[in-house]
Amino acid sequence: MKTPAEFYMRDRSIHPPAYAPAYKTSVARSPNQALISLENTVSEITGPRFGHGDIAEGDNDLLTNYAAAGESAIGERIILHGRVLDENAKPVRNTLVEVWQANAGGRYRHKKDTYLAPMDPNFGGCGRTLTDDEGYYFFRTVKPGAYPWPNQVNNWRPAHVHFSVFGTAFAQRLITQCYFEGDPLIPICPIVQTIPDPAAIDRLTARLDMNATIPFDAIAYRFDIVLRGRRSTLFENRLEGN
Amino acid sequence: MANPLDYLKETASQTAGPYVHIGLVPSDTGIEIYDHELGRDITGPNATGERIRVEGRVLDGNGAALKDVLIEVWQANAEGVYAHPENSGTVEDGFRGWGRVIADFDSGEWSFETVKPGGVPGRSGSRQAPHINLWIVARGINIGLNTRLYFDDEGTANAADPVLGRVDPPHRRDTLIATRDDSGAMPVYRFDIRLQGDGETVFFDI
Numbered sequence: 001m002k003t004p005a006e007f008y009m010r011d012r013s014i015h016p017p018a019y020a021p022a023y024k025t026s027v028a029r030s031p032n033q034a035l036i037s038l039e040n041t042v043s044e045i046t047g048p049r050f051g052h053g054d055i056a057e058g059d060n061d062l063l064t065n066y067a068a069a070g071e072s073a074i075g076e077r078i079i080l081h082g083r084v085l086d087e088n089a090k091p092v093r094n095t096l097v098e099v100w101q102a103n104a105g106g107r108y109r110h111k112k113d114t115y116l117a118p119m120d121p122n123f124g125g126c127g128r129t130l131t132d133d134e135g136y137y138f139f140r141t142v143k144p145g146a147y148p149w150p151n152q153v154n155n156w157r158p159a160h161v162h163f164s165v166f167g168t169a170f171a172q173r174l175i176t177q178c179y180f181e182g183d184p185l186i187p188i189c190p191i192v193q194t195i196p197d198p199a200a201i202d203r204l205t206a207r208l209d210m211n212a213t214i215p216f217d218a219i220a221y222r223f224d225i226v227l228r229g230r231r232s233t234l235f236e237n238r239l240e241g242n
Numbered sequence: 243m244a245n246p247l248d249y250l251k252e253t254a255s256q257t258a259g260p261y262v263h264i265g266l267v268p269s270d271t272g273i274e275i276y277d278h279e280l281g282r283d284i285t286g287p288n289a290t291g292e293r294i295r296v297e298g299r300v301l302d303g304n305g306a307a308l309k310d311v312l313i314e315v316w317q318a319n320a321e322g323v324y325a326h327p328e329n330s331g332t333v334e335d336g337f338r339g340w341g342r343v344i345a346d347f348d349s350g351e352w353s354f355e356t357v358k359p360g361g362v363p364g365r366s367g368s369r370q371a372p373h374i375n376l377w378i379v380a381r382g383i384n385i386g387l388n389t390r391l392y393f394d395d396e397g398t399a400n401a402a403d404p405v406l407g408r409v410d411p412p413h414r415r416d417t418l419i420a421t422r423d424d425s426g427a428m429p430v431y432r433f434d435i436r437l438q439g440d441g442e443t444v445f446f447d448i
């Protein structure tokens with residue numbers, strides 16, 4: 001009988017390094033010392049689990065979850081959907097997916113965001129959901145606007161949605177950002193370009209998905225997420241010892 | 243050509259950015275959408291064991307406290323059991339062992355209340371000293387940083403802990419050990435995390 005064992009070693013070559021000087025804030029916030037490699041123990045192969053009691057109906061609808069009754073957020077209406085899989089291509093079920101984003105003008109509902117684009121009174125900017133048995137999730141929202149940020153004097157973030165995903169173990173915890181196919185700001189964004197591997201950037205880019213588009217309602221974009229996968233072993237699982 | 247392996251590649255990390263609070267702790271930014279927020283209560287009402295407070299700052303390479311940092315906490319209960327189906331044993335009803343903590347927007351100080359965890363099994367029959375697993379994200383952190391908090395009143399268990407034992411040179415182990423203060427009503431463990439430079443905290447590739 002095969003039993004699940006350690007997670008595959010994280011392939012750091014597809015992730016941004018801690019120190020990425022073109023993204024200036026990383027310079028003083030990046031460790032100098034090498035990370036110490038840890039073989040998984042029970043502390044890493046466990047992690048928080050979530051259920052339907054943790055979320056409410058409508059949390060995944062950013063068009064309406066902050067809007068006044070009968071109102072809706074302003075902007076290009078989209079469905080952002082996909083699957084959460086692991087490196088073995090198995091669905092990650094019942095896992096919490098959280099998103100946050102700027103409004104259609106590129107403005108966040110946050111006291112530290114002083115960009116002159118206006119707030120949308122009907123848009124809060126966050127949503128959450130659980131994946132289903134196929135690892136599938138979806139959100140309804142507006143396509144976020146590009147926005148300027150202080151790095152060099154004239155840097156603009158491509159349109160993006162921030163994603164937070166759990167999996168089943170603390171070793172799988174991931175925060176990332178999803179971009180949109182065809183955005184000319186992607187190749188010139190210092191944050192995107194902290195990722196050294198162009199194929200890894202391409203996998204962060206949601207694709208226009210006409211098959212999931214709802215006519216006269218919302219354009220769909222597809223974004224699949226892959227979390228770390230696990231070995232299975234033919235031998236006794238000794239992670240917890242005797 | 244050889245047949246390609248059919249593994250998928252992990253999705254790349256990106257920084258949580260300056261507005262992580264909107265997504266993960268929205269009511270802290272005044273956004274009231276959810277009927278309840280996740281990660282506010284680590285232990286639930288029925289947890290046994292010693293109630294403690296953990297406090298600290300996350301400091302950058304210039305010694306400045308991060309005011310926009312978010313930390314996730316993952317720990318076992320006082321008996322050393324994680325609330326997870328792969329861990330043998332049971333936890334108290336309502337105990338999750340998971341929490342979210344943000345720094346104060348003005349001072350950068352953060353704190354959380356919990357119960358002191360028990361020791362947990364290590365690999366190959368070893369025993370790990372009581373510890374709290376931490377995951378740190380913020381603007382300027384490109385991939386979440388994993389570290390562990392150990393307790394300075396667990397000297398014997400710490401000395402035998404296989405993870406602390408991997409840290410070389412040994413003096414860097416001290417960066418993982420919180421210091422206890424019993425002067426108040428509740429025991430407080432102080433744990434400052436230094437991202438870079440002198441006294442840099444040990445971070446793990448888990």
Ligand SMILES: [Fe+2]
Nearest residue numbers: 102160162259
């Ligand atoms: Fe953003």
